[in-house]
Amino acid sequence: MATCLVEFDKSPTVFSPGDKVTGNVKMQIPEDEFKARKVRMEMIGKAYTYWEGNVKNNHKIKNGDIARVRHNCADHKGKIVYCRFETIVWKSDGSKNDMPSGQHIFPFSFQLPHWAPPSFEGDLGFIRYFIKVEIDRPWKFDDKFITCLTVLPSIDLSLIPNSLVPSKKHICEQFGVVLCKSGLVKMEVRLPKQGFVCGEGIPVKIVVDNKSSKTFSKISLKVLQRVTYTGFRDGFVNSQSHPCIGNEKEKVTYATRLNAQIRVEERKVLEEIVEIKISKNEKDEVDKSITIPPLPPSTKTCEIIDVEYFLKVKMSTLGTLKSAMKLELPFIIGTVPIDKDRKFDYKKSVFGYAATVLKNRDVQKFAPLYPVYKFE
Known part of the structure; x- marks a missing residue:
């Protein structure tokens, strides 16, 4: 069997929209007689969503008989192709389709579109860019090799007005039952700003005014990633890329089918627990900083995948009859901080290689790289 290695000229393999992706494909062909018609190389960038329809079995009584009624909800899919370039790097020059043994080196150069959204891996979809090498084998299954790369637009927090605005x-909640009120509790959560980058700490201030008979003992702070996926019943989004002509801007046009639906999935990124003791008629302030791990930036630039982030604060009591108060605050994750001089390293997504469970021929284990800044 042939082996294939894609080597990029750039390391780490993180690119910006509009960049040229260059490198070499090194292919090792075995000494035994190896048949091939051609070797095709593709650069593909696409967004993809998919979820299965639910099947419900209900029982209906008619004329005294029980009949099973089966309801099927169709699968939903979505696809946006942002770029697809193809080139034939080798072709057989005879009818025998013999490919010489040994090592073959094929250079490549592809340009990313300027509208490319950031790489993302999720439960029900992904935004993925990859080099695909395919050996066309006569009378055999084709050999396919896929190597992914990270694409990351510049999301500069200094250019987003809300990122510097405090939040x-x-x-306020009244605890207790109707005939036995225990008093009013007020909880306020404050953030000094709304825009952050990976590696930065989110300084959270929680102000509690407890006028109830309850004693609060714990505060949970969670960073949540909320993703909105768009899918289409029994169909895809058909897309086509157009290069710029003259002074026209590059664009993607697409036609959607009917019956679009959305699915909102929430993933817990991390959780911090703060032990407290706020008793009856007490006021207190709690300060806690949460460091953001490697994560994809907030984005609404993809037509079928939106990524948002929230801080969820929950204050609760102990005992058998627990009471709790909850608040959510949205915030933004960018890729460029206000202080442009800060150093950073690229690190793999906090979700690792198992971020997506989709069944798709272009799905493989892949963890995108995101910039993590140093705040020391």
Whole structure:
């Protein structure tokens, strides 16, 4: 069997929209007689969503008989192709289709589109860019090799007005039953700003005014990634890329089928627990910093995948009859901080190689790289 290795000229393999992706494909052909018609290389960038329809079995009584009624909900899919370039790097020059043994080196150069959204791996979809090498084998299954790369647009927090604006939210709740009220509790959560980068700490201030008979003993802080996927019943989004002509901007046009649906999936990124003791008629302030791990940036630039982040704060009591208060604050993850001089390293996504469970021929284990800045 042939082996194939894709080597990029750039390391780490993180590219910006509009960049040229260059390198070499090194292919080792075995000494035994190896048949092949051609070797095709592709550069593909696409967004893909998929979820299966639910099957429900209900029982219906008619004329005294019980009949099973089966309801099928169709699968939903979506696809946007942002780039697809193909080139034939080798072709047989005879009817015998003999490919010489030994090592073959094929250079490549592809240009990413300027509109490319960031790489993302999720439960029900992904935004993925990859080099695909395929050996066309006569009378055999084709040999296919896929190597992924990370594409990351510049999301500069200094250019997003809301990223520097403080954020706060509060909640007041009356605890106890109707005939036995235990008092009012107020909780307020404050953030000094709304924009952050990976590696940066989110300084959270929680102000509690407890006028109830309850004693609160724990605060949970969770960083949540909320992804909105769009899918289409029994169909895809058909897309086609157009290069710029004259002064026209590059663009992607696409036609959607009817019956679009959305699915919102939430993933817990991390959780911090703070032990407290706020008793009756007490006021207190709690300060806690949460460091953001390697994560894809907030994005709404993909037509079928939106990525948002939230801080969820939950304050609770102990005992058999637990009471709790909850608040959520949105925030933004960018790729470029306000301080441009900060150093960073690229690190694999906190979700690792198992971020997606989709069944797709272009799905393989892959963890995108994201910039993690140093705040020391």
